[in-house]
Amino acid sequence: MADAQPHSPDEGEHALQHLTLRDGTVMSYRELGQGPVLLLVHGWAASSAFFDTIARALSDEFRVLVPDLRGHGDTPAGTPPTTIGDLADDLDELLTRKGLSRIVALGWSMGATVLWSMIQRHGHDRLAGMVIEDMSPRILNDETWSLGMSSGMDSNASSRATEAMRADWPAYAATFAPRMFARDRAAREPQMVADALSLLRARDADAMADLWSSMAQQDLRPELPGMAIPALIAFGERSDAYGPETSRYLVETLPAATAHGFAHSGHAPHLEQPEEFVDVVRNFARQALATATTHVTSEGSIS
Numbered sequence: 381m382a383d384a385q386p387h388s389p390d391e392g393e394h395a396l397q398h399l400t401l402r403d404g405t406v407m408s409y410r411e412l413g414q415g416p417v418l419l420l421v422h423g424w425a426a427s428s429a430f431f432d433t434i435a436r437a438l439s440d441e442f443r444v445l446v447p448d449l450r451g452h453g454d455t456p457a458g459t460p461p462t463t464i465g466d467l468a469d470d471l472d473e474l475l476t477r478k479g480l481s482r483i484v485a486l487g488w489s490m491g492a493t494v495l496w497s498m499i500q501r502h503g504h505d506r507l508a509g510m511v512i513e514d515m516s517p518r519i520l521n522d523e524t525w526s527l528g529m530s531s532g533m534d535s536n537a538s539s540r541a542t543e544a545m546r547a548d549w550p551a552y553a554a555t556f557a558p559r560m561f562a563r564d565r566a567a568r569e570p571q572m573v574a575d576a577l578s579l580l581r582a583r584d585a586d587a588m589a590d591l592w593s594s595m596a597q598q599d600l601r602p603e604l605p606g607m608a609i610p611a612l613i614a615f616g617e618r619s620d621a622y623g624p625e626t627s628r629y630l631v632e633t634l635p636a637a638t639a640h641g642f643a644h645s646g647h648a649p650h651l652e653q654p655e656e657f658v659d660v661v662r663n664f665a666r667q668a669l670a671t672a673t674t675h676v677t678s679e680g681s682i683s
Contacts, residue, residue: 408454409447413439423489427453459591468497527567549585562646616645
């Protein structure tokens with residue numbers, strides 16, 4: 381499984397590119413390959429490096445765009461507090477400035493929240509399809525909603541979590557990292573956890589706490605029925621983050637969604653079963669792009 385571990389690219393290997401955003405923050409991103417565009421959006425406290433393996437594999441057919449979100453990887457947080465809305469606007473600016481359309485976008489964990497927020501704020505005309513990897517439209521649970529985090533996290537528990545992040549981020553990251561993976565895999569392949577943790581620890585505690593607080597405030601359930609583009613719900617059948625009921629809810633609520641479960645994965649199927657993940661995403665992207673081509677309007681946007 382060494383190839384599935386997040387790692388920093390070699391010098392010169394899809395070298396970082398940069399875009400100065402509206403507030404002067406410099407976004408770092410990687411771009412690999414040629415062809416239709418695949419946008420890969422990483423999760424909370426992660427970075428583009430977590431997609432290195434699948435980005436390389438997909439770049440033989442697609443132009444793969446992999447940004448470091450604000451406050452992650454090589455992109456600074458900018459003026460605090462950083463919010464999900466900031467990240468959504470950054471993504472839209474990246475796509476607009478590069479003049480991209482007919483995109484298939486993949487959001488892993490918080491990356492899915494950012495994609496949904498971008499659609500909420502800017503529409504989905506430039507998207508041909510989206511892949512949602514192990515995420516809920518509302519992460520907190522309450523008396524009316526039980527499809528948030530499997531731990532049962534509610535607003536009080538979320539507040540305690542942000543306090544723990546600010547107080548000792550390295551310790552929080554060390555607790556969080558193993559939970560990204562199926563339990564038996566984390567025990568069997570400790571190097572995978574160690575590699576992830578080495579990247580997670582680099583994050584700034586306050587930036588992560590601010591973003592967690594913003595993510596916890598999101599409730600994108602009302603937006604889902606209007607997202608009338610092909611969607612693939614990819615989930616780990618052994619995820620400690622969200623249960624299979626959450627994926628079923630997404631399939632039932634999004635207008636054009638199907639699901640694929642990864643039998644041996646937790647919260648990060650793209651790391652735990654990268655070959656199967658690449659095959660599933662590749663096939664979905666081909667179908668979504670073919671569908672988009674048949675629905676291009678005379679103005680050149682996707683209906």
